[in-house]
Amino acid sequence: MPHVPTDPDVYEVFAQNGLGKTLGHVGSIVSPCPDAAWHLAKETYGRRDDLATLWVVRRADMTVSGGDDGDLLAAKTRMPHRQPGFPTARRRDRSAAASSPAAVILPTAAVPPAAVAPPATAPPATAALPATAASPATVAPPRFRDSAPPERRDDARGAGGSELSDLWLLLADDLFVLGNRLGERIVDYIDLEESLAVGSIGQEALAHAGTILVLSGFDQPAADAWFFDRPQGRWRVSRAIERLTDWPSTVACGLVIAAAVTVLAERTVAVEPGEGWLPAITAVRDEQLVHLDHWRRWARALAAFPETRAEFARAYAEVTERAGDMFGARPQGGSALAVTLHERFAALVGENGGPGSRMPDRPLARTAGVGGSALAYCLSRGRMVRDDYAPGVFQ
Amino acid sequence: MAMAIAAGHRRYELWDPMPDEVREGARRFATVQALNELVGVLPFAEWLDRAPSHTRRQMLMAKIQDEVGHGHVAARVAEDLGMPRERILQDYLDGRAKVHNIFHYSFATWEELGPGLLLMNSAAIIQFQSLMKGVYLPYARALRKIEREESFHYQHALDLTHEVLTHGDAEQRRRVREGFELWLPRVLAYLGPPDTDTLHANRMWLIGLKPDGNDALRQAWLNKIIPVFLKLGVHVDPALVRQAPSGEWEFAMPDWAEVKKVIAGGGPASQRRLDWVRNALDRNTRYRRALRGVS
Numbered sequence A: 001m002p003h004v005p006t007d008p009d010v011y012e013v014f015a016q017n018g019l020g021k022t023l024g025h026v027g028s029i030v031s032p033c034p035d036a037a038w039h040l041a042k043e044t045y046g047r048r049d050d051l052a053t054l055w056v057v058r059r060a061d062m063t064v065s066g067g068d069d070g071d072l073l074a075a076k077t078r079m080p081h082r083q084p085g086f087p088t089a090r091r092r093d094r095s096a097a098a099s100s101p102a103a104v105i106l107p108t109a110a111v112p113p114a115a116v117a118p119p120a121t122a123p124p125a126t127a128a129l130p131a132t133a134a135s136p137a138t139v140a141p142p143r144f145r146d147s148a149p150p151e152r153r154d155d156a157r158g159a160g161g162s163e164l165s166d167l168w169l170l171l172a173d174d175l176f177v178l179g180n181r182l183g184e185r186i187v188d189y190i191d192l193e194e195s196l197a198v199g200s201i202g203q204e205a206l207a208h209a210g211t212i213l214v215l216s217g218f219d220q221p222a223a224d225a226w227f228f229d230r231p232q233g234r235w236r237v238s239r240a241i242e243r244l245t246d247w248p249s250t251v252a253c254g255l256v257i258a259a260a261v262t263v264l265a266e267r268t269v270a271v272e273p274g275e276g277w278l279p280a281i282t283a284v285r286d287e288q289l290v291h292l293d294h295w296r297r298w299a300r301a302l303a304a305f306p307e308t309r310a311e312f313a314r315a316y317a318e319v320t321e322r323a324g325d326m327f328g329a330r331p332q333g334g335s336a337l338a339v340t341l342h343e344r345f346a347a348l349v350g351e352n353g354g355p356g357s358r359m360p361d362r363p364l365a366r367t368a369g370v371g372g373s374a375l376a377y378c379l380s381r382g383r384m385v386r387d388d389y390a391p392g393v394f395q
Numbered sequence B: 001m002a003m004a005i006a007a008g009h010r011r012y013e014l015w016d017p018m019p020d021e022v023r024e025g026a027r028r029f030a031t032v033q034a035l036n037e038l039v040g041v042l043p044f045a046e047w048l049d050r051a052p053s054h055t056r057r058q059m060l061m062a063k064i065q066d067e068v069g070h071g072h073v074a075a076r077v078a079e080d081l082g083m084p085r086e087r088i089l090q091d092y093l094d095g096r097a098k099v100h101n102i103f104h105y106s107f108a109t110w111e112e113l114g115p116g117l118l119l120m121n122s123a124a125i126i127q128f129q130s131l132m133k134g135v136y137l138p139y140a141r142a143l144r145k146i147e148r149e150e151s152f153h154y155q156h157a158l159d160l161t162h163e164v165l166t167h168g169d170a171e172q173r174r175r176v177r178e179g180f181e182l183w184l185p186r187v188l189a190y191l192g193p194p195d196t197d198t199l200h201a202n203r204m205w206l207i208g209l210k211p212d213g214n215d216a217l218r219q220a221w222l223n224k225i226i227p228v229f230l231k232l233g234v235h236v237d238p239a240l241v242r243q244a245p246s247g248e249w250e251f252a253m254p255d256w257a258e259v260k261k262v263i264a265g266g267g268p269a270s271q272r273r274l275d276w277v278r279n280a281l282d283r284n285t286r287y288r289r290a291l292r293g294v295s
Helices: A034-045 A067-073 A087-097 A162-188 A192-215 A218-227 A239-245 A247-270 A278-302 A306-325 A336-350 A372-384 B020-040 B056-079 B085-093 B112-131 B137-167 B170-190 B214-232 B256-267 B270-293
Strands: A008-016 A024-030 A053-058 B242-244 B249-251
Touching: A008 A278, A024 A034, A024 A192, A024 A278, A034 A053, A034 A278, A034 B256, A067 A278, A067 B214, A087 B056, A087 B137, A162 A218, A162 A239, A162 A336, A162 A372, A162 B056, A192 A247, A192 A278, A192 B056, A192 B170, A218 A372, A239 A372, A239 B112, A247 A278, A247 A306, A247 A336, A247 B270, A278 A306, A278 B270, A306 B020, A306 B270, A372 B085, B020 B056, B020 B085, B020 B137, B020 B270, B056 B085, B056 B137, B085 B270, B112 B170, B112 B214, B214 B242, B214 B249, B214 B270, B242 B270, B256 B270
Parallel strands: none
Antiparallel strands: A008 A024, A008 A053, B242 B249
């Protein structure tokens, strides 16, 4: 994790060899004081050059990345849609697939409202959903899961057991709705830095939701059908989603969802999941821990500030009470696994330093059709353009 | 230490002594840009929750985040020059600052979004490539970052337009063409009134903050973007824009009185934008204070 180095006399040196050139790190020096440090740096790194700019920064005043931050810093690889060449590659792949005799565009309208079962072998983990038409490995249409209750579904797929797999699919739904809501918050201008933060957390929430579906064997059309075409009555989001409204509630929802995903990821990693799951779920866990820290900072700030204290306490109590169903994948809501996960979840939520949690002692069952206006709005808006187009147009 | 460059202008870092006119001009440019990024993202943000696939939604969200990020880096440049960031949006609400004409409109359809974005992003790239040659280096560096990301947005807009033109039905493709014809005159006007005859008396040009004139930028932009639409298969009406044998682009001159009226708040979405910003600030001020009131 990023840390603050503690060498008090060491100064890092940044120099620019000419205007228009990049100011870059050139090395470090040891100095008893800042003034002397600048002159020492000039003699050390600029004695043969005409420098345009020279900065020295005390190492102890810097926050620097560590060796294990590589995944967090790899924005391109973990968020392929941010890559400059992504749109071009998408078009190229789609054109190539369209001219291939093996190409299959799944008719969206044919996807039943029930869940979609994966192919027997889950594809490699990636945040990018594989396009059916572009991925020979996933060209075959997915099997459609029947509408039987979860405990009767075919055992899935490498997460370490079907209950874990079902829980991941439920959390994917929560992440999808949260990601969309945070996307709207980018232009809410609470603070410019916060706009950028919720933009990244929102994109990562969507990416994690997509990753979970990929791991569960969904290809891109099936994932889109899952998120965009299922009627609300088939969704089983946490009841916390109903409170995804104002900012204090959004903070509380963000916190409980990040905590829940972290807990499930820890458990999944511990049970030695199938191929592809371990690196993907480890990355999800690491990013959700960063989200959890973010929301905790906000929780502490809102709880401590006199103008927002009561409002946040109310929102937090309501959200944590509703979040008692996070691990209630089974109708009875109280399997041994669910109880274990719930206890860890309640402890993690309780560590935020804000107001008291009203998390129930035991996990409650999730029920279909909840989500209130927050989910209804998300789904209806998401279908407005989609419903005007022929199946398979959008990828 | 300010340094001389070939064109005769000196270039400046934040802490360099510089003429008040340069400092004030740079502050004004950065402030105007920050405001236009922060308000100008709203027409696209309105479509985020309608983006029709998981991937498209991620791509559009990334673009919206980038645009707000552009507002942020421009606001940081302005802040360093003495413009508090809170005032950027407040001046807009109070009528002391205006946004460009193109941000006083909304996109009526999904099909309009692609060509509208393509026209806007390409014009912005041309404009930023010019402004980054200006004499205030922190702003030039901010523009370099912004321009790079605008290139991503250009590719996204191209992909969005291409998707509808390639896979949409005849009616949807027709709406793309209509979107192009609707937004072309607006973006022509966005690049500013004709100035070839007056540029050399413009103070911003004289002090090196505005390296190129509006007419030159408009020609460079048309030279880049019209062939792109032709390649996409979009009919370009010669009554709107055509290339003369000399290579120069001729176009229907915008109604500048109308453009002025729109910028003054008379556009179809002018009030909506103001209402959005006012509501957002009213709704969230106490949370911002909470964030800053606690270490």
